Amino acid sequence: MTGPGPTPEQERAWVERVAGFFARQNGLPPIPGRALGRLMICDPPEQSAAELAAAIGASRASLTTALQVLLAGGFVEPGHRPGERTTYYRLADDPWTEVTRRRMAALTSFLAVTGEGLDLLGADSARATRIRRAHELFGWLDSEVGPMWQRWDARREHRDG
Amino acid sequence: MTGPGPTPEQERAWVERVAGFFARQNGLPPIPGRALGRLMICDPPEQSAAELAAAIGASRASLTTALQVLLAGGFVEPGHRPGERTTYYRLADDPWTEVTRRRMAALTSFLAVTGEGLDLLGADSARATRIRRAHELFGWLDSEVGPMWQRWDARREHRDG
DNA sequence: CAACAGTTTCAGTAACGACTGTAACTTATG
DNA sequence: CATAAGTTACAGTCGTTACTGAAACTGTTG
The missing domain is CATH 1.10.10.10 (Winged helix-like DNA-binding domain superfamily/Winged helix DNA-binding domain)
Structure with missing residues (x-):
């Protein structure tokens, strides 16, 4: 049944x-x-x-x-x-990992925009403080997602391979 | 100058x-x-x-x-x-953290959908294999983002507070 | 090579969302 | 209480996007 x-x-x-x-x-x-x-x-x-x-x-x-x-x-x-x-x-066998990976990459891609903003205004200027706040977060985020996906890949390999 | x-x-x-x-x-x-x-x-x-x-x-x-x-x-x-x-x-002083947090939460909210799908098809049925693949990823992702934001909060507190 | 199943392209249509200009409203000032 | 600056609500317009139906195309079968 x-x-x-x-x-x-x-x-x-x-x-x-x-x-x-x-x-x-x-x-x-x-x-x-x-x-x-x-x-x-x-x-x-x-x-x-x-x-x-x-x-x-x-x-x-x-x-x-x-x-x-x-x-x-x-x-x-x-x-x-x-x-x-x-x-x-x-x-597809597992579209989710790749799709989600792309989405997170798109998320952190704001880093390029803030980076250019800092160049434009002068990274240390008072006026750039607002941009710097964003730049710090997205830079940190960018450094986090790499290791995170490595953990996922390791986990997958452990289960499947 | x-x-x-x-x-x-x-x-x-x-x-x-x-x-x-x-x-x-x-x-x-x-x-x-x-x-x-x-x-x-x-x-x-x-x-x-x-x-x-x-x-x-x-x-x-x-x-x-x-x-x-x-x-x-x-x-x-x-x-x-x-x-x-x-x-x-x-x-706002730092809108980015909150906004990004929301976006990641929205991302993992697919977990609820896959969960309901597993209930519908029977979590262990062969037919549910496809859904299970997604459910595993988003479940894992959900478990990762919590600690990740904790690290961010700690970092922020260390710099600011 | 003719016939045919299936896929793709394309033009037209309908629905949706963003934006503007105007008019009504709110609230501080003298 | 009248005035004026600013904000909000609203109706209309414009542009975009998703979708459909029909025609053109591709490639396999007998």
Whole structure:
């Protein structure tokens, strides 16, 4: 007995939550977000563009765009079956680490802006105090995230490798 | 001799870079972003809404909205001078720590979504493997950011207090 | 090489969000 | 209580973006 499993309604609601999260967090449009959410729970894990379109209620044309976005972002991977022309898309093995890494890098990229600001105003001038505050935080943050991801990689290697 | 200082053109360009960053990163509209950038380098540090409007080339009405956004986000603080009715806005002492803290919290908030997904599919089911991958990363990340900010607070206290 | 399944491109549309200008409101001053 | 500086609320406009439907394209099968 494997239990009843989620209802289609529950699945839809969860997919919508995923889409909402990536819309807010990564600026992903609704349909790519829904396709991503769907690919996280669909059974089987591989789905054609047409199947995904039907599942989330969008046009096939929209799925093309959505899948391009997801492919470019490294979220999904294309796959083929012998004797079939259809491309079956599946969630990448672990898109999350890379995506999150990128987001944090983007966060600390403010360091370049503050650095240029300090150059402009003179790093030691009183007027640059406000910028320096920001510069210190983002510089420190930048020095923290490197080791942090090293710890993650070590942990992953320990579990998988 | 304190040097020539930046040209208005250079200031404008830098302000635009700040605005661009916060538009991409925090979803801030252009004008709030520009106002924020301006408040980072303006001299004197306190500015009225009218002054800011002139400096970044926006209407006063827009500045009202922009300043509300910045006040709500904790970026700026209002100030008054005796005998004057004008409100002078200045950059908060250190908005960056709090803002960045919020952003990282938002990042790890995906944990709630993956958690619900695991409940829905059954945490140990084969179908939940994809969700579990995400859940592990964000759970770990969540456990990392707490201590990380503690280190920052300690560092700050050591320097300031 | 013809037929066809599937994918992609593109033009058009609808909805959304930001910004402006004006008008109403608030509050300190004489 | 009248005045004036400044702030706020609002209606309208402009630009952008996501999405759809139809047509063009690609590549495999018989």
